[in-house]
Amino acid sequence: MEGNLNLTLKIWRQKNTQTAGKFETYQVSGISTDMSFLEMIDVLNNRLIEEGDDPVAFDHDCREGICGMCSMYINGRPHGPNRGVTTCQLHMRSFKDGETITVEPWRASAFPVIKDLVVNRSAFDRIIAAGGFISVNTGNAQDANNLPINKDNADDAFAAAACIGCGACVAACKNASAMLFTSAKISQLALLPQGQIEAATRAQAMVAQMDEEGFGACSNTGACEAECPKGISIENIARMNREYFSATFSSK
């Protein structure tokens, strides 16, 4: 599978939140198909530095698909053309020689651009702070095996908890809705007996924070699920809606 690619990159450049951005075009050559997409950007950046230009700012950290930091919108899709991977796991063997690749930041008013491809996702932290937890102080816990949990529920909770908080769901959604992210945490905790005590207040508080941050509503197109690098299911949104409505109806 060895091979070298010559590519045209159209990359969104924006100095900071206040300034308007625009696309710049760059040529890169001799890109190995074994490189990851981010390593290809590294190559471009080191060349830009040597030429005296400002390199492209982008978020990245673990480079193994779990930290959720990388966030590029590639050829109109969050994390690029492949399903079930983050940008750092996208390899250049997925592209063809001579191709033009367009790279943009996540687009959502709740995720303002900080610079180039870097956006501010702190809204997600605030949604979790509003209720994405079980209120148990350190030292309060009973023996772990005193609480048997049905394996299917535990597995479903795990599947929801696999969310990496990258924001691809928001970027993919035409309404920039954060329902998939929020519902994944609500579902994880609602599926577990430990989480049920606060289920009602949690659903209300997290949904309220989500709305306050300026994320849009859900219109069931399912783009979030299709683009989620961790395959978080849209069923979580249904579960969140059930939790939310039952909490609203039963609230005093």
Add this chain to the structure above:
Amino acid sequence: MTKIDSKIPDGNLAEKWTKFKSSVPLVNPSNKRSLEIIVVGSGLAGASAAASLAELGYKVKVFCFQDSPRRAHSIAAQGGINAAKNYQNDGDSVYRLFYDTIKGGDYRAREANVHRLAEVSGSIIDQCVAQGVPFAREYGGLLSNRSFGGTQVQRTFYAAGQTGQQLLLGAYSALQRQVGMGNVELFTRHEMLDVVTIDGKARGIIARDSVSGALERHFGHAVLLCTGGYGNVFYLSTNAMGSNVTAAWKAHKKGAFFANPCYTQIHPTCIPVSGDHQSKLTLMSESLRNDGRIWVPKKENDTRKANEIPEDERDYYLERRYPAFGNLVPRDIASRAAKERCDVGFGVGSSKMAVYLDYAAAIIRYGKGEANKHNMHSPTDDEIQSMGKAVVKEKYGNLFDMYKQITGEDPYEVPMRIYPAVHYTMGGLWVDYNLMTTVPGLYALGEANFSDHGANRLGASALMQGLADGYFVIPYTIGAYLAAEIRTPSMSTDSEDFVKAEKAVQDRLETLMNIKGSKPVDYFHKRLGKIMWDECGMARSEKGLKASIKEIQALQKEFWSDVKIPGEINNLNPELEKAGRVADFLELGELMCIDALDRNESCGGHFRLEYQTEDGEALRDDAKYAYVAAWEYEKQSSFKLHKEELKYENIKIAQRSYK
């Protein structure tokens, strides 16, 4: 001069921690409200410490360089977390976990700390389950366990291959709960660039807001560094791109001793390097060694494909050399064994620097097991294969997917190719029993300290230590210091000490920007990494280390005269951040070589070619080197060695054998 006092409590090993907890001074709730604590880093150690301290009532500030505390590299830990629960009834106990950890560390860890770690391990699992961490479970609803290297019991709790992620998200939830309640103030995209000391005590930090580039001064009655390890000194490692030594190194230059810097863990099962462009290496969890078998061809330079090599022409070298532990020997041993096979010409793949990790036998074993479960009396080979693959997928699916994405090969069909890579650093800031460094009021938790793993860490023990330090150790031990600080009011950050510290940071940043040389930061980082990997990696020698020290000193000079940093100082500037980190790595790398040169023995991850047994095992010298090497910074390239003698009162020190 600072004298090393490990402050290990008196009494029997098994009673030290209990007695300590009953006698440590307490801080009453109203005083806690006026005591401020700075936590740098938001991984398992930082997030758990910050949440627990805030729950107790302290005022906490948390700093992380990432955009959210949830990104810290603990998130990437795969395999699991150890705890001496003995749920499997297979003979585990606090003592066994303690013993395995000391032995696994090749008798270079402190007994009292390790015993405490084993004692609190069970509570960690309880706490995480209560938080909603979805650990793997059996059909009866109880927790599932698996085995890791260097142990003969099943004490590892896990959540598929994403245990670190789930544990960190648990600690992050607890942290965000405190943020929401106003007990923790969160500073993301902030990097700590110095510790501020006043009258010899740590009183705060200087941090840079990465977005605006502005420097900020923050006061704290105590400062906790939970900033992880320094494996990125090797350039290529399994660490995240941003993982760095800067916070620990700044503390070191302010008086905190750095202990055992040369103790590096090279993890045996990583995806091999594929080319010069590579920016990082990816781990394949040690849990894969539960079921996978490691082999190379018996014939030198065998060019056949793996599946074409018949069973009797394969050398399962770990099973051959270490029959008692087989594929589950500790990491240092498995790594060296792989290197040995490749060095003598039995490696596989295009680079010949890889060995096979094979799941074919496990797939058949699991497939037959499933057939029995489902009362299928004469399953076909295809049925066995497909059922076996389904079991493997459930246990290790995400790891197999990851392998396929990176290499383009399907590990369900062909054996994985693996090779050792830098993964973890056992060395770190020297701390006493209270986790305090040699600077009063400055603490180090998790991978950032040196305390629990000796010369080699056992698998699934990093998560255990990070959470033990944060949830169950620091909330008690910090009282010993803060109880005497209740009359210290919060200090203004306009004082001379803060202003001076900030000025020094500002000057350094400007110096870096003004070099305006010709080479990007990565150029220097790669060169440092190559020196470290070749001479201070899996095998070290006096000659190589002496030459490396000179090379690194020359590279330091070159860096400070020829690095090129684009962009502006007062804007988001990732290259400037990287440059500061690499400058610190260049100094640390030198100290690592000095430490490796001082230690004229082989132990754990530190393997000196001059000191090995006839069959190539590490040869310790307990008479001369049973000490922690704690280095004091004097000036550029000058470090003074302090020795903390290691006393083994409960374990008989012996040559480590896994045969």
